[in-house]
Amino acid sequence: MTTDPASAGGTDQSLEELGAANASKRKRRNITIGVVAGIVVVGGAGAATAIALNQPPADPTSEVTFAVQLLPDNLDIRTTSGAALDQLLIDNVYEGLVSRDASGKISPSLAKEWTVSDDSLTYTFTLNPGTTFSNGDELTSADVVWSIEDLIDNERKDFEALASIDTITAEGDETVVITLSTPDPTLLYNLAGRPGLVLDEDADNDLQTTAIGSGPFLLDEFTAGDSVVLTRNADYWGEKAKIGTAVFQLYADTNAILNALNEGAVQFGAVDKNLQAQIADNDAFTLEEGFASDKFTLAFNNKAEPFTDVRVRKAVRAAIDHDAIIEALGGGKTLYGPIVDSDPGYEDLSSVAPFDPATARQLLSDAGYADGLDLTLTVPSFYGTTVTDLLTSQLAEVGITLTVDQVEFSTWLNDVYTNHDYQLSIVDHAEARDFYNWANPDYYFGYDNAEVQALWKEATTATDEATYAEKLKQAARIVSEDAAADWLYNPTTLVAVDKRLSGVSVDSTSSRLDVTAASFTE
CATH class of the missing domain: 3.10.105.10 (Dipeptide-binding Protein; Domain 3)
Structure with a gap:
């Protein structure tokens, strides 16, 4: 491999997640989009997002392929280490009470609003009405309580992040109250990550190979060492996804992604700065810099x-x-x-x-x-x-x-x-x-x-x-x-973005690749 660390995925959380490096190319009917999974990175300060202007309406049946350099060995987001799980599944398939962007800004998710007591010890969350899991089960405050208690009681991945929680209770179907033993300025940030994900208490699926979440995408296919395929959740309780299928395909390194970009197989991918001349003249792309915490x-x-x-x-x-x-x-x-x-x-x-x-x-x-x-x-x-x-x-x-x-x-x-x-x-x-x-x-x-x-x-x-x-x-x-x-x-990754693509941030994609707003126009 000729890739240097700036263009190879990895991380503390990438522990236990590296898949096979060579991706088998798959024939797919629509356009593909590539993004590097464990690398992107630094540079400017603000979310850099590809913008498609004066384009026809987005096609909600389109298939988009994101090139990644890391894939998890399994999908159990409760126990398995690895940034690839967070990157691919959080917000896309699984949701928490709140979400966050690459800069750490907190926004509503399953909870439409929340209040914090004057002493910073009590957080009261009000859920969006009508939320459901992908299997059709209703999502209520009881699922939120069970998910967090199960995480803490069974010491699942990152449970320590919620050590400040004293009690969590459900008040009716749409209200969750969390009381803390001490103030915790990181609580909302942590609830927007793995520790705060809400799972279906009644589901009995195998978390290593399947996923039942409440997000705008459904897990369609998981092939360890090769790819993860998500499809649009037509019954999603919130705003529907704007693409029909998101494929996360494993590539060996940025050289392989660069080749795929120039071959027209990939429309969104990280580019080694030392090799950018090989794509700079390709009129199909803009080159964007993002920031990251790597x-x-x-x-x-x-x-x-x-x-x-x-x-x-x-x-x-x-x-x-x-x-x-x-x-x-x-x-x-x-x-x-x-x-x-x-x-x-x-x-x-x-x-x-x-x-x-x-x-x-x-x-x-x-x-x-x-x-x-x-x-x-x-x-x-x-x-x-x-x-x-x-x-x-x-x-x-x-x-x-x-x-x-x-x-x-x-x-x-x-x-x-x-x-x-x-x-x-x-x-x-x-x-x-x-x-x-x-x-x-x-x-x-x-x-x-x-x-x-x-x-x-x-x-x-x-x-x-x-x-x-x-x-x-x-x-x-x-x-x-x-x-x-x-x-x-602190690495910088240059990202080549197809001019027809919008809604995908190039910031910190090694830790979170939210494609819920991705839109592609022919």
């Missing part, structure tokens, strides 16, 4: 030597020329801390770890490695070599010999993520507002700092957004000053 992170195993020594961690950081990485990738942003500039708590931390090879050599000498240090970087094989080659040469300049061990993703999951058996690793943490990983000493980073954990607790019990952001900012600075990892870059 953080390509050089993880240190903080619980294993030599990274138990802060001097070694700081030496590695000082040896890395982040500007050179951005130049090699053809775009993106430097990143020197665990929070991107579109998330609460961001601060420019470039002064914490400037490129300084001389300081790196001195730190290594002080730590007892004046004669050199051998390190192993374990990285999923679907990442390319652009960044790892740069790191190898940059670290060599300060006396560090880096051995790059490219492994199958299943091996990475077992050895690095689960068993924490590694020295260095690279992964794309794509999720927004995921600072909680740095407050969890059991996470694969192995980072354990009581002050950071205390600040995280203060942030998540704040009664206002300003305090929440300030506490996160303080905690993020400590994490960076402690050299808990190195944040290599």
Whole structure:
């Protein structure tokens, strides 16, 4: 594979979700649209959406194919890790009380409105009337209560995000009341993600291969390692989808997507900036930049030597020329801390770890490695070599010999993520507002700092957004000053958008690809 990390999907949540890389091409009767699933990304600040002007009415029977680079091994959104599940199913098939856009703005979904008490401890949600699941069952407040209680009681995926909930009760069929033990400024944001999804209590379907939700699309077909097919829910309780079928087809990398774009098989797809000349003259497309929360992170195993020594961690950081990485990738942003500039708590931390090879050599000498240090970087094989080659040469300049061990993703999951058996690793943490990983000493980073954990607790019990952001900012600075990892870059992905397509945002599509407003005109 020639793809570099900026154009390969991945992420903290992409854990356990990487499907086979090569997509078998399928003949389909209408137009296809491609989007890269685990990558897109950064750039401008606002939702960038393709707009089709002066076009005929959209065809609600049209079939649209989105090219993705990650697919889940199964569809169980309650237990299976992986950003691809969130990306493909949330809002499209499953819904929560509220929804959110790429910038984190909260909007109504199953709940048409809600109120918050003066002490920020009681949230009262009023459901839209007439909501139903795709199997025809009525969706009531009892389903909301059961879904959240089941998540918490059985410790399903991301249940910790709702730890502030004390009680949840149904008052009639259309009112849900949530009381908190402490204020929680992240509650609505978390309810707009996996923890807040509402499932049918009476359904007995196999969640690994089927999905019964309340969204505007139905799950029609799931082929592990190949594709997910959604069809328009003609009985949807809200505004109907504007396309008939959405196909999410797996592609190996952005090179494969670029070929599909130019072949006319794909109308919406991420383009490697270094290869954009190959499509720039194609009049069928516009090129759009979006923003994303992706953080390509050089993880240190903080619980294993030599990274138990802060001097070694700081030496590695000082040896890395982040500007050179951005130049090699053809775009993106430097990143020197665990929070991107579109998330609460961001601060420019470039002064914490400037490129300084001389300081790196001195730190290594002080730590007892004046004669050199051998390190192993374990990285999923679907990442390319652009960044790892740069790191190898940059670290060599300060006396560090880096051995790059490219492994199958299943091996990475077992050895690095689960068993924490590694020295260095690279992964794309794509999720927004995921600072909680740095407050969890059991996470694969192995980072354990009581002050950071205390600040995280203060942030998540704040009664206002300003305090929440300030506490996160303080905690993020400590994490960076402690050299808990190195944040290599915040990637930028260029997206080619067919001029006939509208209603699909190019922002943060690696974590959420909402096609409910997608519209295509011939």
